[in-house]
Amino acid sequence: MILITGANGRPGSATVREFARNKEPVRALVRDPAKAGDLRELPGVEVVQGDMLWPETLQDALAGVDRALMISGAGPLMLETQCTFIDAAIRAGVGHIVKLSGKDSIDGFDNEKFRSSRSHEQIQRYLLASDVKWTILQPSQFMHVYFEEVPDIVASGELRLPLGDTTLAPIDIDDIAKVAYKVLTTSGHEGRVYPMTGPEAFTMAEAAGYISDAIGKPVRYVDVSSEEKSRAWLEAGYPPPRATAFAQLFEERRRLGRSSVDLSTHLRLGIEPTTFAQFARRYADIFQGGAQYTVTPA
Numbered sequence: 001m002i003l004i005t006g007a008n009g010r011p012g013s014a015t016v017r018e019f020a021r022n023k024e025p026v027r028a029l030v031r032d033p034a035k036a037g038d039l040r041e042l043p044g045v046e047v048v049q050g051d052m053l054w055p056e057t058l059q060d061a062l063a064g065v066d067r068a069l070m071i072s073g074a075g076p077l078m079l080e081t082q083c084t085f086i087d088a089a090i091r092a093g094v095g096h097i098v099k100l101s102g103k104d105s106i107d108g109f110d111n112e113k114f115r116s117s118r119s120h121e122q123i124q125r126y127l128l129a130s131d132v133k134w135t136i137l138q139p140s141q142f143m144h145v146y147f148e149e150v151p152d153i154v155a156s157g158e159l160r161l162p163l164g165d166t167t168l169a170p171i172d173i174d175d176i177a178k179v180a181y182k183v184l185t186t187s188g189h190e191g192r193v194y195p196m197t198g199p200e201a202f203t204m205a206e207a208a209g210y211i212s213d214a215i216g217k218p219v220r221y222v223d224v225s226s227e228e229k230s231r232a233w234l235e236a237g238y239p240p241p242r243a244t245a246f247a248q249l250f251e252e253r254r255r256l257g258r259s260s261v262d263l264s265t266h267l268r269l270g271i272e273p274t275t276f277a278q279f280a281r282r283y284a285d286i287f288q289g290g291a292q293y294t295v296t297p298a
């Protein structure tokens with residue numbers, strides 16, 4: 001049996017859907033089954049309840065599992081959550097843990113400078129030091145984070161970010177789900193690290209252009225200050241630690257300025273990379289404000 005944790009979240013639910021699309025049975029770990037929505041209706045999907053921080057709640061989830069995709073939110077508890085889960089999974093006899101990690105596309109980005117990327121490094125070290133087989137997935141920024149800009153896009157036709165002319169190379173979560181599916185269902189991925197970005201590095205002015213083309217309305221990029229964006233995040237209800245962490249991250253991206261594309265994983269696994277223009281067209285209803293999208297605060 002294959003287990004996917006964080007199955008109510010963005011990459012977790014996308015990977016569960018990829019399994020269902022391929023008619024491959026999978027078990028989905030959620031903290032709150034009431035939030036699992038249509039996941040429970042998907043063919044071959046078994047939704048189980050448990051909390052990765054509390055091993056005693058994971059017995060049903062881990063029973064008979066050979067491989068697990070480990071995902072939890074990027075918040076302050078990620079390190080403790082994932083190390084606790086690794087211990088519980090090994091005790092339950094899981095043979096291979098695939099960790100969803102992260103890798104900024106920005107050239108020269110220092111993972112040790114930021115809590116969530118530093119936590120990923122620490123969890124990776126913990127996993128590598130254990131005697132379970134492992135694979136690390138390292139996607140860049142998710143394209144889905146641009147949904148968080150929908151209120152401004154709808155209200156004023158503006159994409160307001162503190163990034164100057166920095167380029168980023170975000171990836172579609174569905175591409176990550178395809179990678180995770182292949183890694184979990186085929187052999188030869190043990191002991192490998194799979195970095196991945198989208199197929200192009202673009203400025204926020206170009207991102208605004210892609211969204212504009214997709215929704216058929218003008219959208220322009222406005223380069224706001226870090227302070228202004230932080231205030232906007234707080235007014236939008238982001239918890240202060242999240243707003244602060246984002247502000248620091250964006251300041252570093254702006255300072256370093258340039259991203260590189262890495263399609264080595266897409267090429268290796270035969271996955272067609274999704275462009276931001278394709279992504280924006282697929283989700284034009286969300287970028288127009290016509291469909292609901294929930295942002296999960298970390």
Ligand SMILES: NC(=O)c1ccc[n+]([C@@H]2O[C@H](COP(=O)([O-])OP(=O)(O)OC[C@H]3O[C@@H](n4cnc5c(N)ncnc54)[C@H](OP(=O)(O)O)[C@@H]3O)[C@@H](O)[C@H]2O)c1
Nearest residue numbers: 006008009010031051052053072073074102140141142296
């Ligand atoms: N956002 C990006 O651009 C980006 C880029 C690269 C990598 N990443 C990494 O991707 C991962 C997922 O981030 P995300 O923003 O996509 O998060 P997300 O959508 O919130 O998904 C995280 C999921 O983990 C679940 N979870 C958290 N703590 C748990 C626990 N103790 N037990 C069981 N489940 C738990 C959450 O459950 P609930 O639904 O119950 O809250 C949620 O469904 C993070 O490690 C992040 O660093 C993110």
